[in-house]
Amino acid sequence: MVRPKVFGGGTPRGGYLGLMHRVRATIERYVPLDDEAWARIEPMWTLKQHERGELVTAAGSVETRFGIMEEGVHRIFFEHDGQDHSLGFSYDGSWTGVYDSFVTGRPARIQLLSMTPSAAWWIDRADLLRAYVEVPGMERFGRLILEEVLVGRAQREIEMLSLSAEERYRRFMDRSAHLLQLVPQKDIASYLGMTPETFSRLRARVR
Amino acid sequence: MVRPKVFGGGTPRGGYLGLMHRVRATIERYVPLDDEAWARIEPMWTLKQHERGELVTAAGSVETRFGIMEEGVHRIFFEHDGQDHSLGFSYDGSWTGVYDSFVTGRPARIQLLSMTPSAAWWIDRADLLRAYVEVPGMERFGRLILEEVLVGRAQREIEMLSLSAEERYRRFMDRSAHLLQLVPQKDIASYLGMTPETFSRLRARVR
DNA sequence: GATCGTTCTTGATCCAGATCAAGGGCCCGC
DNA sequence: GCGGGCCCTTGATCTGGATCAAGAACGATC
Structure with a gap:
């Protein structure tokens, strides 16, 4: 059964998904990608395992990676006065990462914690920017996923306020x-x- | 003096700004635009005046426009149980519009009210999507402005929570x-x- | 320049949800 | 299989900010 995402989003492909690379399937939820385009970006992604309880990104560091979840759950949160505030969770083909630092290049306030044993595909910002320029469709993917994130965040903001x-x-x-x-x-x-x-x-x- | 934006953002050009079209100046805060590119998109934009107190976009309607403020102030808000919740303000070359509906094509929950006599340059979604495809740099502009909006919203979320x-x-x-x-x-x-x-x-x- | 609606202020009271506190259950490591 | 940390629960109390209320100041309209 396909589950809605709490954070990040879209609907994973069903059925034959197992036959397709997770990253390609995720990107193709937003833009079509031919084999040549995929061949160009596929080497940019590396799969990384994370332990339960591992701090994937710590506050204060500059985050240069954007990720797509292969399995497990990440929690996105920040700390203030010793209090922990969760902003969302990532899993099942949705994106993961610390968008404040990734976008601005400044030290992160947001952190990422692996709640379960997990695995994510990561791409470095430099590679992603290159893909935006060189691979047709990728800049559109970047725009569309941002639109989706923004709409999700707006929905949450409305609910938190009202x-x-x-x-x-x-x-x-x-x-x-x-x-x-x-x-x-x-x-x-x-x-x-x-x-x-x-x-x-x-x-x-x-x- | 250049003022930070409460909502939307970036820094307007100073000095010779008056000589350049407001829309072009705003876009060029994100991507360079040559004269040919500008000539292609310039006709897509129309300037609209709004009265003080005018509801620029009402709840329930589908919003297909994206705007850039020429002058005056817009307030972005939503209503719930008769209560009014403000989400931000737009002015001075920052963007304006109802992003939930603009992105999703669904009826808007967010509304827009002109707080002062105001004027904004508007582009229809269909034209903007065409510009994304046909005019070099425009899709990047879309991505970059979304990144900026998202980071600003994240900042606000952190402050509201903590x-x-x-x-x-x-x-x-x-x-x-x-x-x-x-x-x-x-x-x-x-x-x-x-x-x-x-x-x-x-x-x-x-x- | 009087009138009316809106906004701002200040005081009194209230309440949703936080904080403080303590007990019980579960899981993990040895 | 025992001990020590988390968690989760439930109760008692507290509090930041909301709500209710009533004037005062302001500004737009005729």
Whole structure:
């Protein structure tokens, strides 16, 4: 079954997906890619394994990689005054990475943590910029995935500003209940902008 | 003096700016544009005047325009349960529009209100998509402006999640105090995620 | 320049959700 | 299979900021 993404997005191909490279399948959700174009960019990507609990990108470092999830779950978050704030999760062919630093070249405030054993395909910014120039369709891919991210973030902003904790909890359960199996409740609570205690009480109270 | 944008962004050219078309100057903040490219896209843009208080885009309609501010101020907001939530302001060569609907083609939740007499250059989505394909550099412009918007939104998200009302007020005053002359305090309060009463009390309390 | 609506201020009260606190369960490493 | 950390839960209390209320100042319209 295809699941909606909490962060990043699009719908993975079904069925014959296993026969196609994950990266190519993801890119082709946005733009068609002929074999020649794929041959040019395929060597730019490298698969990296991450352990459960590994900090994939630490605050303060400049992040130059953009990733596509092969398997497992990443949590995107930042810290402030010792408090941890989750911004989203990546999995199943959606993108991963630290977009503030990747785009600006400044030290990251956002961090990335591998919540499970995971694997992601990474491309370096220099290679991606080269692909934008040299490979037809790739700059469009960059624009389209940004559009999708922006719309998703806007949706979240509207919900955070206008919904109560209970309503945010309900919508999360409708859309992404399966994440409860994969990450601790406290991180989902944080993603929903509430404390673990409030999350727990809502769980008990709501039906 | 050049002012930072609260929403959308970049730095307008100074000095000789008056001699160059506003749209071309804005695009050239992101990509170089030769005279031929400009000649191809220039006819796609039309200048529209908006009255103070005019609803530039209403909720529920599909928005197909993307705009660049010539003068005046637009407020981007949405309504929920009769409450008004401001998401940002556009002015001085920054972009304007309703990005949720523009990107998705679905009815808008976000609305646009002209806070002052204003004028904006508008391009229709169909023309912009054509420009992306036909005019070198334009697709890159689309990608780069989206990157900038996304980074700005991420910055705001971090501040909304981790700062107190007082701290958000202080940062706003540091960055964008001049907006107080242009729009009602209640709208700035809403942009900062607080009530007009709280905003007023902070004003009295903070220095 | 009087009138009316809107905005801003200031005070009193309220409340959703945070914080503080303590117990219990689970998993992991040895 | 025992010990030590997380987690998660549940209860008691607290609080930042909202809501309710009422004037005062401002500005647009005739």
